[in-house]
Amino acid sequence: MKRTEISTLGEFGLIKVLTEKTKHFHPQTIRGVGDDASVWDMGEKYLVCSTDLLVEGIHFDLTYMPLKHLGYKTIAVNISDIAAMNARPTQVLVSLAVSNRFSVEALQEIYEGIHTACQNYKVDLVGGDTTASRSGLFISVVALGEAEKEKITYRSTARKGDIICVTGDLGAAYMGLQILEREKQVFLANPQMQPQLEGRDYVVRRQLRPEARTDIIYELADLGVTPTAMIDISDGLASEVLHLCKQSGLGAMIYEDKLPIAQETYDTAINDFNISPITAALNGGEDYELLFSIRQEDYEKIKLHPEISTIGYFTEPEKDIHLVLRSGSLVKIQAQGWQHFQEKK
Amino acid sequence: MKRTEISTLGEFGLIKVLTEKTKHFHPQTIRGVGDDASVWDMGEKYLVCSTDLLVEGIHFDLTYMPLKHLGYKTIAVNISDIAAMNARPTQVLVSLAVSNRFSVEALQEIYEGIHTACQNYKVDLVGGDTTASRSGLFISVVALGEAEKEKITYRSTARKGDIICVTGDLGAAYMGLQILEREKQVFLANPQMQPQLEGRDYVVRRQLRPEARTDIIYELADLGVTPTAMIDISDGLASEVLHLCKQSGLGAMIYEDKLPIAQETYDTAINDFNISPITAALNGGEDYELLFSIRQEDYEKIKLHPEISTIGYFTEPEKDIHLVLRSGSLVKIQAQGWQHFQEKK
Known part of the structure; x- marks a missing residue:
C-alpha cells in the first residue's frame, strides 16, 4: 500500500486532503472548515465554535511553562479564534489526557489558570473530558461564542483598497x-x-x-x-x-x-x-x-x-x-x- | 509539595475537584459540567455541546481496531451524548494528534469512517485541528446539537415511580x-x-x-x-x-x-x-x-x-x-x- 508522509503535505495540505469529501446536511451551517471557527445559524444570531489540541513536547514544554500559565494560555488561544470571527466568547469545554506522571495537584494548577482565564474573558467552563494517556499531557479546548449576523467577520471578505x-x-x-x-x-x-x-x-x-x-x-x-x-x-x-x-x-x-x-x-x-x-x-x-x-x-x-x-x-x-x-x-x-x-x- | 495520585480519586472524583471553583457568567448557560452535554439557551431552542478525547492504548487498540471503524466510532460515541439529552445532533469538529508512525493514507482511512458516520447521523463536519504527537494517536471530537426547550432531558429529573x-x-x-x-x-x-x-x-x-x-x-x-x-x-x-x-x-x-x-x-x-x-x-x-x-x-x-x-x-x-x-x-x-x-x- 502506498505510504505518503504527513510532512510532505504540511498542516494545511493535510486538512484539505482529509476534509475534501465533507458534505453539509444542514442549511444552518454557514461556515465549516477553513476559517478561525465554524458558524451555525441560531436564528437571531450566529453560533461560532472552534477547537484546538495542545500537545506536550509539540506546543509546550513543561521545563519552563508553569502549569498555571499553560491553563491560561490554552483558554486564551481558543478565545482568540472566537474573537477573530468578531464574535463574543461565551463557553469553553476542556479535555485533558494525562499520564500518571501528573498528580492531582498538578492538574489543579492547570485549572487555576483555566479558571482565571474564564474569569478574565467572562466565559463559562461547561464541560470536557478527563482521561489517562500513556505518556505526556494533551489538552483539547472547545470555545463557543456568539456573533451578530451583520457583524461576523470571515477571512474571505476583504476587498481591494481595504x-x-x-x-x-x-x-x-x-x-x-x-x-x-x-x-x-x-x-x-x-x-x-x-x-x-x-x-x-x-x-x-x-x-x-x-x-x-x-x-x-x-x-x-x-x-x-x-x-x-x-x-x-x-x-x-x-x-x-x-x-x-x-x-x-x-x-x-x-x-x-x-x-x-x-x-x-x-x-x-x-x-x-x-x-x-x-x-x-x-x-x-x-x-x-x-x-x-x-x-x-x-x-x-x-x-x-x-x-x-x-x-x-x-x-x-x-x-x-x-x-x-x-x-x-x-x-x-x-x-x-x-x-x-x-x-x- | 503534597502529591495526590489521580488514581486515588477516580475520574468522577477528579472532575469534581478540578471544576468545583467553576463560576458561570452567562444566564444562558443552563447546564455545565455534570450531564452528557452542556446546555446553552439560544432563544428559541437549546444548544447542547459535548466533547470526548480518545487515546490510543487507553480507549482503542489499533491491533484489532480498523482505522475506518475507529473514525466511525469516535463520531458515534459523541453523537450518543447528544442523543442522551433528547437532542438532535447537528455538527461535529474533529481534532487529531498523530505521531509520524501514521501516513496520510492511514488518516484518510480514519476520515472515511468519520464521513460515513456524519452521513449516517446527518451531522456536518465543520472544523477541528490537526497536529503532531510524540507518540500515539489522540482524537478529540466535539458534537453540537439542538434540543427543543420543553423536550430536553437531563440526568437529574427522574421522579419516584417512573x-x-x-x-x-x-x-x-x-x-x-x-x-x-x-x-x-x-x-x-x-x-x-x-x-x-x-x-x-x-x-x-x-x-x-x-x-x-x-x-x-x-x-x-x-x-x-x-x-x-x-x-x-x-x-x-x-x-x-x-x-x-x-x-x-x-x-x-x-x-x-x-x-x-x-x-x-x-x-x-x-x-x-x-x-x-x-x-x-x-x-x-x-x-x-x-x-x-x-x-x-x-x-x-x-x-x-x-x-x-x-x-x-x-x-x-x-x-x-x-x-x-x-x-x-x-x-x-x-x-x-x-x-x-x-x-x-
Missing part, C-alpha cells in the same frame, strides 16, 4: 520562546545556573501567557467599525496575510516601517540572537494579535487607537503580497509558519 | 472486547494463527462499530414520549443507573429477568469466558445504548417497541439501588465502571 490593521505588537512571543529555549539549554548544561530573564520579562510573558484580543472586538463595536476580514495571528503575520489574501482573492502591500514591534522584542532579536526583528514579526508564531482589514472610510475612527496599527492595504491579486522595505524596495512575502510535522529522520 | 427503560441490548460490546483481546493474545503468541471470530460477529461489531441511538430519539418524539431523565450507557448499566439515581435523588429497582441480553452475548459470556452475562450487562462498557425513564402513563406508548425494554422503576432514595434476581432475592448494585487511571505500579 486598510490592513494589526493589534498590539508582533514577534514578542517568538523572541520569548528563543529566550526560554536558550535558558533551558544553559540549565541542562549546568543545573546550578539560574535563568537570565531580567529585562526580558515582556517577551517571556508574551510567550507564556498570551492574551486574546477580545478587548479590541468590544472597542471596534463601540467605534462602529466592522472589519471587512479578520484572522488571529497564531503562525506569524506573513502566514496570516497569506490566508486573508488567498481566501479573499487579493494581493497586499505591507510596510516594514509600519510593523509594530516592541522595543524589548527589537533588542532581544538584535542583541541576543542577531536576527532581524522584522523576521520575528513576520514569521514568529503565537502573538495571538488580530489581523484585520477595514474600509478606507473607517480609517478616521481607528487612527488614534493606541493598540491598532495600520500596516498596509489590499491590492489586486496579480500584485501578490509584498513587503515595502524602508529603502522603498519590494520583497515578496512567503509564508513560513510553524511546521509541527517534521520530516522523518 | 419506569426505567433501556434501548437495544447490553453487554455485547464488552464481550466483543474480550473476544478481540483473546484473539490478540493468541496472535501475539503465534502470528500464524488466524483470529477465531466466527459466530461472534455481533459482539465484535458492537465493540468495533457501535451506533448512537438517535433513531430512538426521533421515534420517542413521534410517539409523543418525553423521557423524564436520560443518560447514555458508556460505562455499564450499573454506573449509569447510579448516576441517574444520584442526580435525581432516588433509588431504583432493576429486574434481572428484564435485562435485554442478546443470545450471542449470553453464549460468549458463558461458553467462552465462563462469566455471568448479567455481569457483562451491568458492568461492561461501551454499549452506547440509552438508559431513560418515562412516566407510568406513557408505558402503553412504548410497550410494544422492539428496541425498548422496561427494566425497572425509580424508588425513594432510602431504598438504594437493587437488582431483583430471578429467585426474588435482592442484590445491592454498585458501580464498577471503567477505571482508566490505574494505580502506579
Whole structure:
C-alpha cells in the first residue's frame, strides 16, 4: 500500500486532503472548515465554535511553562479564534489526557489558570473530558461564542483598497520562546545556573501567557467599525496575510516601517540572537494579535487607537503580497509558519 | 509539595475537584459540567455541546481496531451524548494528534469512517485541528446539537415511580472486547494463527462499530414520549443507573429477568469466558445504548417497541439501588465502571 508522509503535505495540505469529501446536511451551517471557527445559524444570531489540541513536547514544554500559565494560555488561544470571527466568547469545554506522571495537584494548577482565564474573558467552563494517556499531557479546548449576523467577520471578505490593521505588537512571543529555549539549554548544561530573564520579562510573558484580543472586538463595536476580514495571528503575520489574501482573492502591500514591534522584542532579536526583528514579526508564531482589514472610510475612527496599527492595504491579486522595505524596495512575502510535522529522520 | 495520585480519586472524583471553583457568567448557560452535554439557551431552542478525547492504548487498540471503524466510532460515541439529552445532533469538529508512525493514507482511512458516520447521523463536519504527537494517536471530537426547550432531558429529573427503560441490548460490546483481546493474545503468541471470530460477529461489531441511538430519539418524539431523565450507557448499566439515581435523588429497582441480553452475548459470556452475562450487562462498557425513564402513563406508548425494554422503576432514595434476581432475592448494585487511571505500579 502506498505510504505518503504527513510532512510532505504540511498542516494545511493535510486538512484539505482529509476534509475534501465533507458534505453539509444542514442549511444552518454557514461556515465549516477553513476559517478561525465554524458558524451555525441560531436564528437571531450566529453560533461560532472552534477547537484546538495542545500537545506536550509539540506546543509546550513543561521545563519552563508553569502549569498555571499553560491553563491560561490554552483558554486564551481558543478565545482568540472566537474573537477573530468578531464574535463574543461565551463557553469553553476542556479535555485533558494525562499520564500518571501528573498528580492531582498538578492538574489543579492547570485549572487555576483555566479558571482565571474564564474569569478574565467572562466565559463559562461547561464541560470536557478527563482521561489517562500513556505518556505526556494533551489538552483539547472547545470555545463557543456568539456573533451578530451583520457583524461576523470571515477571512474571505476583504476587498481591494481595504486598510490592513494589526493589534498590539508582533514577534514578542517568538523572541520569548528563543529566550526560554536558550535558558533551558544553559540549565541542562549546568543545573546550578539560574535563568537570565531580567529585562526580558515582556517577551517571556508574551510567550507564556498570551492574551486574546477580545478587548479590541468590544472597542471596534463601540467605534462602529466592522472589519471587512479578520484572522488571529497564531503562525506569524506573513502566514496570516497569506490566508486573508488567498481566501479573499487579493494581493497586499505591507510596510516594514509600519510593523509594530516592541522595543524589548527589537533588542532581544538584535542583541541576543542577531536576527532581524522584522523576521520575528513576520514569521514568529503565537502573538495571538488580530489581523484585520477595514474600509478606507473607517480609517478616521481607528487612527488614534493606541493598540491598532495600520500596516498596509489590499491590492489586486496579480500584485501578490509584498513587503515595502524602508529603502522603498519590494520583497515578496512567503509564508513560513510553524511546521509541527517534521520530516522523518 | 503534597502529591495526590489521580488514581486515588477516580475520574468522577477528579472532575469534581478540578471544576468545583467553576463560576458561570452567562444566564444562558443552563447546564455545565455534570450531564452528557452542556446546555446553552439560544432563544428559541437549546444548544447542547459535548466533547470526548480518545487515546490510543487507553480507549482503542489499533491491533484489532480498523482505522475506518475507529473514525466511525469516535463520531458515534459523541453523537450518543447528544442523543442522551433528547437532542438532535447537528455538527461535529474533529481534532487529531498523530505521531509520524501514521501516513496520510492511514488518516484518510480514519476520515472515511468519520464521513460515513456524519452521513449516517446527518451531522456536518465543520472544523477541528490537526497536529503532531510524540507518540500515539489522540482524537478529540466535539458534537453540537439542538434540543427543543420543553423536550430536553437531563440526568437529574427522574421522579419516584417512573419506569426505567433501556434501548437495544447490553453487554455485547464488552464481550466483543474480550473476544478481540483473546484473539490478540493468541496472535501475539503465534502470528500464524488466524483470529477465531466466527459466530461472534455481533459482539465484535458492537465493540468495533457501535451506533448512537438517535433513531430512538426521533421515534420517542413521534410517539409523543418525553423521557423524564436520560443518560447514555458508556460505562455499564450499573454506573449509569447510579448516576441517574444520584442526580435525581432516588433509588431504583432493576429486574434481572428484564435485562435485554442478546443470545450471542449470553453464549460468549458463558461458553467462552465462563462469566455471568448479567455481569457483562451491568458492568461492561461501551454499549452506547440509552438508559431513560418515562412516566407510568406513557408505558402503553412504548410497550410494544422492539428496541425498548422496561427494566425497572425509580424508588425513594432510602431504598438504594437493587437488582431483583430471578429467585426474588435482592442484590445491592454498585458501580464498577471503567477505571482508566490505574494505580502506579
